Amino acid sequence: MKITINNQKFVLHSCGAAYWEEKKILLISDLHLGKVSHFRKHGMPIPEKAVQENFNRLNNVLELFDAETIIFLGDLFHSKINNEWNFFADWTKTILQRIILIEGNHDIISKKYYTVLNIEIYSELIIDDFLLTHHPTERENLFNFCGHIHPGIKLKGLGKQFLSLSCFFRKTNQMIFPAFGEFTGNYYLTPTENDKVYALAKGEIIEIKN
Structure with missing residues (x-):
């Protein structure tokens, strides 16, 4: 989905990344590398292949856009160094893009x-x-691009069924990015009439009307 903010064009992708066309910048938030290995270390039954999934998603989105720079909007790595750092270090050697990290907590x-x-x-x-x-x-x-919250939205159907989706949550002067990483969870927000919600569905972005 293409949107315009302050006369600049951005392409929102269903993986949770956004591409800034004029600047050739790929924006990604809350990747939380190392979290899968952290969970596995503490006995949670998460398949080891889940570690590679984050890198597969990074490569897939990089192939779609002519990005010259990748900016991670914080929480690139989940906590202390573990074996996923080596995967990340090897991955950085396979790409040509400049990498910038905005520090997260x-x-x-x-x-x-x-x-x-x-x-x-x-x-x-x-x-x-x-x-x-x-x-x-x-x-x-200034218009603020940020992460941290891992925004999500809950949709209610006519049959009292619920659907929970990650989303880009846009306010008047701010857009909160969804978490890009696997096993990150969501914090569910309730939009006001001035907010815009771009939900991540299977392979597409859906604007949720208030």
Whole structure:
């Protein structure tokens, strides 16, 4: 789905990423690499192939767009280094894009590890009149792209059935990105009449009308 914000064009993808056409930037939030291995270490029965799924999704979305830069809007890695860091390090060597990380609350790994991989780290980033952060932030005259919340929406059918979907949650001057990573969970939001919700369905984006 293509949307326009402040005269800039963005393509929302059903995996939870967005492509900024004019800047050739791919925006991704809350990948939480290492979380699957963390769960497995503590005895949760998660298939080992789930680790590779995050990288498969990254590669798939990179193939779709002519991105020159990838900006992760925080929580790239879930916590301390585990074996998934090695997978990530190997993955960075297979791509040509510049990588930028906006620090999130889970990004506790020493910056020296990112420096080795030529990954730039910022607490926030301003590009034209857009403010890129991890936590939702309001700043005068700036439109905020952020993550952290893992937004979702619950839809109710006529037969009292419910459907829960991740979503891009857009307010007047802000858009909260869905979590890109596997096994991240959602925080369900209730939109007001001025909000726009772009839900992630199977292979497509659906705008939910209030």
